[in-house]
Amino acid sequence: MKRFFLSASLTFCLLANVQASPTTPCVVNELEHEMINAELAMSIGQCHLANAQKPSAKEPDATVQDPLATLEYARSWFALAQRLGANDISQYLSRIDTMLSAIAQGGEQ
Amino acid sequence: MNRTQRLSAGLLFSALGATAGAEQLTPLGALQGANNDGSIPAWEGGYQHQPSGASMQTSTDPFASDTIEFYIDKNNYENYRAFLTPGQIEMLRRNPESYRLNIYKTRRSAALPQPIYDMAQKNARSARLSEDGNGITGFQGYYPFIQPANGLQAIWNHFMRYRGGSLLRKQTQIITQASGDFAAVGIEEEAVWPENLNDYDPVEDQNIIFMAKQKVTAPTRLAGTILLVHDTLNQVKQPRMAWLYNAGQRRVRRAPQVAYDGPGTAADGLRTADNVDMYSGSPNRYEWKLEGRHEMYIPYNNFKLTEQQLNAEQLIQTGHLNPAYLRYEKHRVWKVVGTLKAGQRHIYQQRVFYLDEDTWQIALAEHYDSHGSLWRFSEGFAVQYDYADTPWYAAEAIYDFNSSRYLVYGLICDADAPIKFGFKSNKSEFTPAALRISGVR
Numbered sequence: 001m002k003r004f005f006l007s008a009s010l011t012f013c014l015l016a017n018v019q020a021s022p023t024t025p026c027v028v029n030e031l032e033h034e035m036i037n038a039e040l041a042m043s044i045g046q047c048h049l050a051n052a053q054k055p056s057a058k059e060p061d062a063t064v065q066d067p068l069a070t071l072e073y074a075r076s077w078f079a080l081a082q083r084l085g086a087n088d089i090s091q092y093l094s095r096i097d098t099m100l101s102a103i104a105q106g107g108e109q
Numbered sequence: 110m111n112r113t114q115r116l117s118a119g120l121l122f123s124a125l126g127a128t129a130g131a132e133q134l135t136p137l138g139a140l141q142g143a144n145n146d147g148s149i150p151a152w153e154g155g156y157q158h159q160p161s162g163a164s165m166q167t168s169t170d171p172f173a174s175d176t177i178e179f180y181i182d183k184n185n186y187e188n189y190r191a192f193l194t195p196g197q198i199e200m201l202r203r204n205p206e207s208y209r210l211n212i213y214k215t216r217r218s219a220a221l222p223q224p225i226y227d228m229a230q231k232n233a234r235s236a237r238l239s240e241d242g243n244g245i246t247g248f249q250g251y252y253p254f255i256q257p258a259n260g261l262q263a264i265w266n267h268f269m270r271y272r273g274g275s276l277l278r279k280q281t282q283i284i285t286q287a288s289g290d291f292a293a294v295g296i297e298e299e300a301v302w303p304e305n306l307n308d309y310d311p312v313e314d315q316n317i318i319f320m321a322k323q324k325v326t327a328p329t330r331l332a333g334t335i336l337l338v339h340d341t342l343n344q345v346k347q348p349r350m351a352w353l354y355n356a357g358q359r360r361v362r363r364a365p366q367v368a369y370d371g372p373g374t375a376a377d378g379l380r381t382a383d384n385v386d387m388y389s390g391s392p393n394r395y396e397w398k399l400e401g402r403h404e405m406y407i408p409y410n411n412f413k414l415t416e417q418q419l420n421a422e423q424l425i426q427t428g429h430l431n432p433a434y435l436r437y438e439k440h441r442v443w444k445v446v447g448t449l450k451a452g453q454r455h456i457y458q459q460r461v462f463y464l465d466e467d468t469w470q471i472a473l474a475e476h477y478d479s480h481g482s483l484w485r486f487s488e489g490f491a492v493q494y495d496y497a498d499t500p501w502y503a504a505e506a507i508y509d510f511n512s513s514r515y516l517v518y519g520l521i522c523d524a525d526a527p528i529k530f531g532f533k534s535n536k537s538e539f540t541p542a543a544l545r546i547s548g549v550r
Contacts, residue, residue, distance in 0.1 A: 031365075079479075100479070
């Protein structure tokens with residue numbers, strides 16, 4: 001039981017950190033590889049996806065605001081979550097792929 | 110050291126048997142001879158420091174009288190496709206009216222101090238990748254694998270190349286929008302390698318490649334932010350250590366995001382942390398493949414970019430840098446392809462690097478997205494800083510083909526002082542406490 005609480009509180013702290021990076025709204029490389037589980041990866045992916053869907057809030061020193069970059073961050077985290085065993089990831093991945101395709105078509109010259 | 114001595118060093122290396130077939134090699138493992146049609150000449154020691162020269166701290170363009178031999182543009186690039194990368198072709202395709210490559214006579218100007226050559230040749234016999242490939246053993250100094258057996262070894266040569274032993278530069282980073290509007294960020298950078306750190310501890314610091322500081326000096330709203338990095342050799346065993354001083358908060362915080370695909374400082378999302386110096390950090394997230402030596406047109410001897418009278422208004426154009434200030438030459442490069450490993454994460458699914466055979470410095474790079482589309486293309490504008498016998502960049506550019514924006518990094522033309530190399534420093538200058546003290550806005 002004690003172990004469960006420790007694990008739960010650790011997960012809570014990490015999830016709180018998902019939106020606590022000093023330079024970006026979502027986690028990018030702040031966590032050690034061994035600490036990342038499927039749920040955490042999925043949460044981080046959702047954070048990036050939500051960020052990609054925000055209207056372009058141009059902070060002068062914001063470091064990630066390119067829509068393609070934000071979606072690629074989201075995609076990379078969802079793909080990792082899938083590899084770590086998370087369920088229901090395919091809906092996110094296909095949604096992101098649709099958005100990426102739209103961006104690619106818009107970017108064609 | 111004179112030209113004959115340098116050639117002797119290369120020939121000695123061949124005589125020891127570490128050669129590629131019957132070819133003579135330079136001290137860094139490049140093919141010493143000319144190519145078949147003579148468009149790439151033999152290496153004859155490079156453009157080295159002349160002790161009797163007028164200045165010890167500035168480079169003058171030794172090839173200023175060279176004229177453009179021909180140029181590659183939208184009309185003729187198909188004729189040169191075999192010597193161009195997909196990124197270069199995309200640049201020509203997207204900017205048909207304004208972009209071209211000015212091709213000059215090839216000058217194999219790369220030259221390094223003799224002790225660096227000596228170490229590289231010793232390393233060729235003793236250096237080994239660690240079992241997981243994330244570190245190196247049995248090497249000294251620089252260039253562990255001048256006869257690379259695989260792509261990972263070639264990439265390590267880029268990471269572990271000589272950059273003067275220490276360097277201090279004032280540089281400008283410019284972010285250019287699709288409209289051509291641009292904004293400049295002033296940055297002061299200092300990096301010191303172990304041999305120039307006075308209190309370097311060979312045991313405690315054995316995993317340190319270099320220590321570096323990067324301070325944003327302009328514009329005012331960004332000024333005062335300082336990044337401190339201790340770059341480590343084996344970043345899986347001991348991750349790169351980074352701290353950020355936030356001028357607004359007057360606090361130093363650990364900055365683990367300054368690695369891999371973490372967003373670059375004040376870069377508007379246009380580069381990742383590992384895009385700096387064309388590619389830096391740890392190679393452990395990719396599978397690397399060495400795809401041989403190729404003849405390509407790459408940026409080289411870009412002395413015009415170091416001229417103090419050049420300014421951003423002259424250089425920045427919509428979609429690309431002003432070709433009038435850029436010089437391309439045909440050189441042999443190693444092509445290395447990195448593909449994201451299963452179970453690893455990065456916003457670039459694949460990367461292709463082209464490493465100059467004379468310096469092991471990445472000259473061109475392509476970064477692909479998760480759909481396999483070419484997303485970003487980087488160019489490293491090489492210069493031989495003869496006053497320090499150091500080949501390095503005069504600037505780097507990264508073009509984003511999706512947003513049609515681009516970023517130039519490391520421009521020194523507008524700086525009020527040339528790059529300083531080879532000075533001594535103290536490890537105590539590269540601590541979080543020192544960061545806090547120096548962080549006065």
